[in-house]
Amino acid sequence: MFKVTFKFESGEDIIVFAASGENLLEVARKTNVAIDAPCSGNAACGKCRVKLMGGQLESPKTRHISDEEYADGWRLACVSKVIADVEVLVPDIASAYKSRMKAADLSSDEELRIFEEVKNRMEESGIALKNSLEVVQVEMDVPSLDDTMPDVERLERAVAAATGTSKVRVPYSVLRTLPDKLREADFRVQCVVRRTPKDVFVYDVYSMDANVRAGGLVVDIGTTTVSALIINMLNGEILAKATAGNGQIRFGADVINRIIESRKEGGQKKLQDAVIKETINPLIHTMCEFCGLEPEQIYRMCVAANTTMNHLFAGINADPLRMEPYIPAFFKSNAFFANDLDIDINPDAHIIIAPNTGSYVGGDITAGTLVSQIWNRPEFSIFIDLGTNGEIVFGNSDFLMSCACSAGPAFEGGDISCGMRATDGAIEACTIDPESMEPSFSIIGEKGQKAVGICGSGIIDVISELFRCNMISPKGKFIREGTRIRHDKYGMGSYVLAFKEDADSVKDVEITEVDIDNFIRAKGAIFSAILTMLSSLDFDISMVDDVYVAGGIGSGINMKNAVGIGMFPDIPLDKFHYIGNSSLAGAYAMLLSGEAERKVYELAQNMTYMELSTTPGYMDEFVAACFIPHTDTSLFPSVTQVNL
Incomplete structure (x- = not known):
């Protein structure tokens, strides 16, 4: 067994023991050390970078680490094996996904x-905003030699009388403290109960003077x-x-x-x-x-x-x-x-x-559909949830159709070299000067926070701005040169948003042609899914009245930029509405309201699920959408007017 010391920039150390030849990423996982590995340790993403500070690792150099970085001690945890006592530094960027609560x-x-x-x-x-939880007040006779009814039966009868229900259930969690609580309250208590047509269930018992909050x-x-x-x-x-x-x-x-x-x-x-x-x-x-x-x-x-x-x-x-x-x-x-x-x-x-409707359309979408209200309008609307995958619902008060597209994790920073979720240190919005090619951006966090990486809304802005400034081609390749544009020895281009000396990172915060290509595929999956769903119903984009966009990819999406890269249909911008975390909002409504809960079940039951992987023509639409904004520029007249 060898000693493995995980060191952090905060000064904290975590020491564990590992067997000879054990994979370093697996050692980290077993001990809850947060090291980002979006590809699950397949050496495909290059995000599990750690720095060898002492000891030895068996670790080959990969394409994600330059010769200079390798000489400086940088390794990928997923391809490293423990062969001796070792100390490794886990940089903040490697654990950014697991930010503080x-x-x-x-x-x-x-x-x-x-x-x-x-x-x-x-x-x-x-x-109606009403659920089956309520607080009822009951008073019972104090037991005596002439009244020897057990405590639980005494409570059940009192609650039954107060609620008009014949059956009352008292669980063990209440029964085990019931004798003390009843006597301390002189048999005058408040009960948190769940009332159904069949029975009343008692969750808790409080004294009459308690401020009861049913959470x-x-x-x-x-x-x-x-x-x-x-x-x-x-x-x-x-x-x-x-x-x-x-x-x-x-x-x-x-x-x-x-x-x-x-x-x-x-x-x-x-x-x-x-x-x-x-x-x-x-x-x-x-x-x-x-x-x-x-x-x-x-x-x-x-x-x-x-x-x-x-x-x-x-x-x-x-x-x-x-x-x-x-x-x-x-x-x-x-x-x-x-x-x-x-x-x-x-x-x-x-x-x-919250009920699922398909193998890849879950309760987050049915709950989100509830709060989007597209089910309550005669106009045709699209609801889009952008998360680690993209889910889409189209319809109105007469019908709903849903699908999920394999957009990958790019919208939350996955598959992007400096990508991260929308948390402290993430670039969430960006503009680029077309002449100097210098960026201006906003960063999530307190004033003075330096850039660590870039989240989904920021990625949309950066790619849109690079295209608007004629810095990249429709295929996402760099076509201009400048101090922030560089190419590696393989010819792959990148754009530096923040040099490492100005960033809170161990390397430059940049977006590469590989990143852009990954994001183009993600946005292409969204737009092609929209087109496929519409065409399956003999609809076209002109028939869409409103688009409701949800997801936690930043403080909000710049809809103009999302249209500019061909992710959303080119319709008037006032038809787009960003509604934030609709999944959480929908679950809130379901918890608070029994009728809302039943409505979500009804929506799920009546929603038609389209499996895109088996839908003819989807792959052709996807390939066509993997350009900026699209191979068919007539679909994006407002974009072509600016860039062509």
């Missing part, structure tokens, strides 16, 4: 606005990022909000790599623990501390996630999802409770899962 400042109107809008839209749609947990499990809310189920008030990187990402940036990892020995449990124990439970405790709520006071949870994430969250084999005929274990289920999945809330809390 962020709790929102709820004093900001901006943080709360979207959820107020959701409530308003639900009420305007005739959906609910909303979680959007994204492939890259997990976002969560704690709300007051009685009035919809947002009590806390937080986000964190999905702990599963160290097993790969995309769902296919994670499914493959889950089929290895112990892999299914590792993937489930990564999202629950390493991500969701810490989020819960952070938010509870923020709002002064005990985790046991959270009585219901709603999860919105894609189909694969739902399976991995539940600890269910997801392998059939990636193989024809692509059959999931479930589309919808009411079988999950917090105690079953070791989630740190009330053990009897019911977990609502």
Whole structure:
């Protein structure tokens, strides 16, 4: 066994032991050391860079590391083997995906606005903001020698009388503390209950003078990022909000790599623990501390996630999802409770899962469709969710059709050499001077924050600006020279946004021709999916009234630039609407409103799923869309007027 010391720029050290010949990335994974590996250790992305500080590694040089960098100690963790005691530096860029957990400042109107809008839209749609949780007050006779009724039966009868229900259920979690609570409160108590047509379930018992807040947990499990809310189920008030990187990402940036990892020995449990124990439970405790709520006071949870994430969250084999005929274990289920999945809330809390509609269109899309309101309008609209994959819903109040395209993780920084998710240090917006070719950009984080990498919205801006300034061709190749444009020994060009001395990074923050090519394929997948879906219905782009764009790829997408690179259809810009994290907003509505929950199930049931991989003509559309803006420039008249 050899000692492996992972060193961090913060000064922290993590020391572990590894067997001779053990892969360094696997050692990091086992010990929860955050090293970005979007390709899941296939040496394809070059993001798992570490610096050899002492000792020895068996590590060949790869195309991702120059001769100078290799001589300076830089290695890829995924191709390195432990052959002696070793010390390696894990730079911030390698762990940027697992940024610190962020709790929102709820004093900001901006943080709360979207959820107020959701409530308003639900009420305007005739959906009542009422759920089955409530607080009932009951008074019982104090036991005596003449009245020896057991405590639990005494409570059940009192709750039944107060609610007009014949059947009351009291779980063990309540029963074990019931004698003390009843006597401390002199048998006058408040009960948090769930009322259904069949029975009443008692979650908790409080004294009459207690300020009861019945908590609910909303979680959007994204492939890259997990976002969560704690709300007051009685009035919809947002009590806390937080986000964190999905702990599963160290097993790969995309769902296919994670499914493959889950089929290895112990892999299914590792993937489930990564999202629950390493991500969701810490989020819960952070938010509870923020709002002064005990985790046991959270009585219901709603999860919105894609189909694969739902399976991995539940600890269910997801392998059939990636193989024809692509059959999931479930589309919808009411079988999950917090105690079953070791989630740190009330053990009897019911977990609502936003329903999936296809192997690659999940509950995040059905929940997002609810808040987009495209189902409630006669006009034809498109709802697009840009995350690690691209999902699209088209329709109106009469019909809905959905599909998912294999856009890859580029929208959240995957497949991009300096790409990262939208967190501190990410360039999220950019302009370029057409004469000097100098960039101006904004960076996520506090004032003075230096660039670490670039997130999805920033990538869209940079590529659009490079094309607008005639710095790249429609194929994404550099056609101008300058101080920020350079070529490596293989002739591959790149554009430097921030030189390393001006960045918070171990190397220049740049975008390469390979990055541009990867992003062109991602945007091409989105646009070709839109065209394929429309043409299958004998529609064309002119018939689209509105486009609703969701996703956490930045503070917002510059729609003009997204059209400029051929990602979105060339329609008037006032028809585009950025609606943020619609998955989280939809799950919030489902948790708060029983009618909204039922509406999402109805939308999922009535939504037609199109499997693009088996749709004739899709690949031809995709190939045609892999240019800027498109091989058919007539589809983008506003772009060609500027650039041609």
